[in-house]
Amino acid sequence: MQAEIITIGDEILIGQIVDTNSAWIGEQFNLNGIEIMQITSVRDNSDQIKDALKSAEGRADLVVITGGLGPTKDDITKKVLCEYFETELEFHQATLDHIIERFNLRGIDMNKLNRDQAMLPANCSVLPNKLGTAPGMWFERNNTIFVSMPGVPFEMQYLVEFELLPRLRKTGKTKAIYHKTVLTQGVPESMLAERIADWEDALPQHIKLAYLPNPMAVRLRLTARGEDVETLKQDVEHEIEKLKPIISESIYGYNNETLAEVIGRMLVERGKTLGVAESCTGGYISHLVTSVPGCSDYYLGSVVSYSNNIKEKVLGVKAETLEKNGAVSEEVALQMVEGVKKVLGVDYAVSTTGIAGPTGGTPDKPVGTVWIAISGPNNTFAKKYVFVGDHREHNITRSAQTALQMLRRMVLEDLGK
């Protein structure tokens, strides 16, 4: 089944809101084997909405429309749908009963605008909206199904899950699909592509591979399409087993896992603890680590030492080392990591010291220079990176992610011992 989404509303086009509805529907449909071929966002304008409907009708088996169903003047979707399907608004008693019930529960008075929400196009099937006053509407024409839903995310989500998907499954047109994403790091996209070229070429026809790179990782998404989800799952897992030995050292997780989650799981499994000493990353590593629920089981804390004084006083970095090598140096990174390990009494620690920019660089130590040190039960070392560009946020993010990468490798190697 091929579907398209049309989202309606000026606020989307001027960037006042991000269209998260389409992504949510895309994910749900995808999991149910419904392919989204196009997403179109248009203004609250009758001609534009009709043009979008007409184009989609020519291509798709299913057209999902969100937005423009509120009670106020600027919401015109219902009127446009009546014109498009050459029908009239008709009073719908069950919807009015539901609206009255909602207003009674909230103890507020209804006005005419609310009452008008029970006027619905005569030729649609109504999808009752338990969580709001505007119901969903289901139309059919020339083998295309059209479903219009409110744009309020939780109302739309309720309608998709409890009304739309059950009805679509009954049509028998939904396909089986299975996805798994392999998370890799340390090898750039182009090199990774070379390394796995033979494996990729040998993938069976019904499994597709997509590269999803971001500055810190390359995600490899495998998508299998067929008749039976269990079989597809086995097929995908089988291919991943073949992929593993080729790039085993680069794979750090699967699907939506974050690096901090992966590290957290490893530390919990081993009963080890973690601490952080941050200079240039300014608390961002600690933020990533503490974004994981339950992190207090292994994370003890961070010392964000943005001044030399604190490096000395709290972390025990030696004044002469700072004097001689500067704050951005291997020696200081090492003393920071050893200092925080001792102060917090943790098994593992990472430290960062660098120049995030946009200013503060020198010819010797340009903006983007960062020393990262890692220390564990068996080993302590520091490594220098020079990230390109004077983009502060970017340098902070890269430094933090790189530190977590190094930490993951060390915990992994210790696991092997």
Place this chain on the structure above:
Amino acid sequence: MQAEIITIGDEILIGQIVDTNSAWIGEQFNLNGIEIMQITSVRDNSDQIKDALKSAEGRADLVVITGGLGPTKDDITKKVLCEYFETELEFHQATLDHIIERFNLRGIDMNKLNRDQAMLPANCSVLPNKLGTAPGMWFERNNTIFVSMPGVPFEMQYLVEFELLPRLRKTGKTKAIYHKTVLTQGVPESMLAERIADWEDALPQHIKLAYLPNPMAVRLRLTARGEDVETLKQDVEHEIEKLKPIISESIYGYNNETLAEVIGRMLVERGKTLGVAESCTGGYISHLVTSVPGCSDYYLGSVVSYSNNIKEKVLGVKAETLEKNGAVSEEVALQMVEGVKKVLGVDYAVSTTGIAGPTGGTPDKPVGTVWIAISGPNNTFAKKYVFVGDHREHNITRSAQTALQMLRRMVLEDLGK
């Protein structure tokens, strides 16, 4: 000038990523008087991309295309553009030089796929991409401009700001427009609207006001449209001067300033320093503070104390206080803020201790409970907040922003003394 956006990539259609690029472009274009009429997201599929290009060409003066410019096989935008504009790929020396430079800086080897990124459609103007290997491409046909850019957000944003918008302004088709956003906090939207109603009603015809509320602030955006930017700017500033005395205590900044930037500026002006002690916010306050360039002039650091041991050892919180009141308590927040002030030797400090969730709440202290303490040269106090919901990220963000609000107020009051 009427524009459309086409975003390309299977990952958008299956909901693996949310299309934030379109919203960002929508906002920027809107600020520059360019109207976005439609946003279309299509798959990495040649026919679909061409169909979308053709439809948009018939409607728009400007078509912005993002995505599908990576070095791997599944990125087909460049090939499709060649077919659409009936041209061939041509070697572009300046782009290769730039790619080589980037690889040299990072100290990694290039392969053929990277080299191929310097092959560009013969009839396009190249928009150099300082932050990545895939440049932007500018085409013109029948009075429509087409611009293709990479989908990586920071690369796309760089290209829009420094390459695309300057060139569009030169075409003379962008309208004169001037925006200024007044950032307020502490007064809810509806009350603010009442208080400034007379001022709003008296705004001249060519200046429009929009309320942009978010959970932490209400932003008031003034938009002036006309012939000459300088005149518009004067008009807007004139209205803001009239607004200031009405809500002076609520205005904390303008445009895209962050609370951390505003606080930083105040501290620099006064020659004062700042330190942070974080428990539930886990480094996020420190991250916000250190996202501001030049923060090392006033920011000395943070102690992220995720365990009682560190609260005692580094911050000097008393064991019996922790025992008696629990870590999430007024007394502990106060001892943390006083401790960090002493350890770091700073003028101002904030501390947080709370339950970010999703678990860890009790009937007495539900998830979302947080104590925030503030200390300055003249005053120290703590305040309790209970944020609704068990959303960890949300609770961390709200706690951090509230702490910064409290800090701003204190610094402001001290300034009056």
